[in-house]
Amino acid sequence: MTSLFRTGDLAQLDPLIGADLRISVGGEQRRYIDLDAAATTSASAGVVRAVQEFLPWYSSVHRGAGAKSQYTSARYEQARETIVRFVGADPATHVGLFPRNTTEGLNQIAFRLGLTRDDIVVTTAVEHHANLLPWQRHAQVRVVDVDRSGTYDVAAVVAALDERPTPRVLAVSGASNVTGWMPDLAAIAAAARDRGVLVVVDGAQLVPHRPVDMAALGIDVLAWSGHKMFAPFGASGLVVDRRLLADGEPFLVGGGAVKAVSHEEVIWADTPDRDDAGTPNVVGVVALAAAAEELLAGGARNRLHEDLLVRALDDELATVPGLRRLGPTSGDRLPVAAFVIHGMPHGEVADRLSREHGIGVRSGCFCAHPYLSRLFGLTPSEVQQFHDDARVNRADRLPGAVRVSCSSATPLADVATLGEALRAITASRGDVLGRPAATAGRGR
Ligand SMILES: Cc1ncc(COP(=O)(O)O)c(C=O)c1O
Numbered sequence: 518m519t520s521l522f523r524t525g526d527l528a529q530l531d532p533l534i535g536a537d538l539r540i541s542v543g544g545e546q547r548r549y550i551d552l553d554a555a556a557t558t559s560a561s562a563g564v565v566r567a568v569q570e571f572l573p574w575y576s577s578v579h580r581g582a583g584a585k586s587q588y589t590s591a592r593y594e595q596a597r598e599t600i601v602r603f604v605g606a607d608p609a610t611h612v613g614l615f616p617r618n619t620t621e622g623l624n625q626i627a628f629r630l631g632l633t634r635d636d637i638v639v640t641t642a643v644e645h646h647a648n649l650l651p652w653q654r655h656a657q658v659r660v661v662d663v664d665r666s667g668t669y670d671v672a673a674v675v676a677a678l679d680e681r682p683t684p685r686v687l688a689v690s691g692a693s694n695v696t697g698w699m700p701d702l703a704a705i706a707a708a709a710r711d712r713g714v715l716v717v718v719d720g721a722q723l724v725p726h727r728p729v730d731m732a733a734l735g736i737d738v739l740a741w742s743g744h745k746m747f748a749p750f751g752a753s754g755l756v757v758d759r760r761l762l763a764d765g766e767p768f769l770v771g772g773g774a775v776k777a778v779s780h781e782e783v784i785w786a787d788t789p790d791r792d793d794a795g796t797p798n799v800v801g802v803v804a805l806a807a808a809a810e811e812l813l814a815g816g817a818r819n820r821l822h823e824d825l826l827v828r829a830l831d832d833e834l835a836t837v838p839g840l841r842r843l844g845p846t847s848g849d850r851l852p853v854a855a856f857v858i859h860g861m862p863h864g865e866v867a868d869r870l871s872r873e874h875g876i877g878v879r880s881g882c883f884c885a886h887p888y889l890s891r892l893f894g895l896t897p898s899e900v901q902q903f904h905d906d907a908r909v910n911r912a913d914r915l916p917g918a919v920r921v922s923c924s925s926a927t928p929l930a931d932v933a934t935l936g937e938a939l940r941a942i943t944a945s946r947g948d949v950l951g952r953p954a955a956t957a958g959r960g961r
Contacts, residue, residue, distance in 0.1 A: 533559035534560045534561070535549075550875055553920075554923055555745070555851075557749060560749050561748075566807075575589060599613075599806040600615075605732050610759060612792075613754060615752045616753050625792070626717060626738050626740065627652055627654065636684075639688070639709075640688045641661040641690070642660055642663045643693050652686070659680065660887075666844060667892050674709075679712070683714070691722065691727075693844070694722050694922075695843065696844025697851035698850055699727075699849060743801065746812060747924075747926075750801035762792060770794055773794050823852050832936075837939040852922065855919065857919070861942075863880040870939075873938070
């Protein structure tokens with residue numbers, strides 16, 4: 518396929534938009550250090566260029582006879598093909614859809630599979646709430662548990678797949694947003710497929726960091742977010758085996774999703790139109806496709822840099838007194854690290870990194886409450902206390918951690934600055950020693 522995007526130059530690691538932002542830190546202007554890529558990345562220069570080049574042509578999709586509308590429609594359909602190929606699927610067998618984010622994509626597929634309360638979905642304790650709550654809403658979930666290191670093995674998944682009743686779906690994250698841990702996706706997907714179980718992967722963290730080959734891995738559905746891979750214009754990816762969308766009502770109903778409508782009957786369009794009601798966010802879609810092409814071009818160079826970031830994080834965090842990492846600290850991981858510091862509330866560490874050092878990180882539970890409960894080794898009664906505190910808005914009592922996360926565009930020097938900042942913060946903590954480390958924050 519010929520590319521409509523001028524993205525090859527991004528392979529040179531252009532700085533992200535805003536990489537040189539300066540903020541006031543203790544009265545002094547400093548470069549803002551963004552170590553929150555697992556939440557959202559800034560836009561890449563290549564993505565912004567693609568959007569700017571497209572904007573004069575921006576028009577309605579599939580509804581106008583004019584040249585602009587035809588060009589816009591062509592770009593939209595081409596982007597569909599781009600994202601399908603980006604994740605190693607074949608446009609003849611898989612369709613690309615553009616939800617707002619991973620959450621919407623997973624809600625959409627959980628609805629579209631037509632699950633009932635008798636259906637079982639196997640999922641894991643690692644999941645972000647986005648890959649748990651949609652399944653809990655439509656079916657019964659069977660959860661593969663993790664150990665204190667926050668990992669599970671293939672045998673545990675196989676055991677859950679072999680339990681009766683036989684599940685319909687296996688829904689797993691390709692990588693944890695808390696610890697950066699990656700399960701053996703190839704092995705667990707193969708085990709599910711051998712048993713005729715559909716494989717749905719939450720790729721929100723995996724896709725921005727690693728090439729994903731849906732065909733080779735045997736994945737039926739993959740969802741991920743544009744805003745976590747340098748395309749912050751509101752469109753994301755959902756790639757689905759076309760057979761799963763052949764029948765049934767769409768998630769969103771309205772214009773564009775139908776062949777014919779009367780007050781008595783609706784004849785739904787074929788997918789993708791059936792699953793694309795309303796006017797789409799074509800600017801976001803152009804950005805998403807540009808980001809996909811950039812990531813493909815970045816390939817091995819990105820990987821090399823990210824592996825250096827993982828090692829730099831390990832080295833820096835190991836030198837911070839009283840710091841305890843959550844999750845595995847060896848093996849293949851993404852450049853993401855969650856930790857607590859003895860005697861310091863997680864919210865306070867994050868606030869001080871921001872106020873005193875101009876470093877942006879996240880603190881709290883990272884929308885993965887069951888996983889955090891396991892990583893902290895909470896007992897059932899402690900989990901109950903957590904819920905009781907949440908019910909009465911006692912955010913200060915909720916457990917949590919600090920998370921730092923990098924993208925392929927994070928300079929290595931920023932990790933060194935983080936280490937210095939954490940050492941400075943811990944050096945001044947005498948007054949708070951003795952407070953429980955994991956609590957006192959405000960994260961969700
Ligand atoms: C693993 C994982 N899944 C799902 C999501 C939800 O993504 P979004 O907020 O873009 O819907 C996130 C967001 O952090 C995530 O890290």
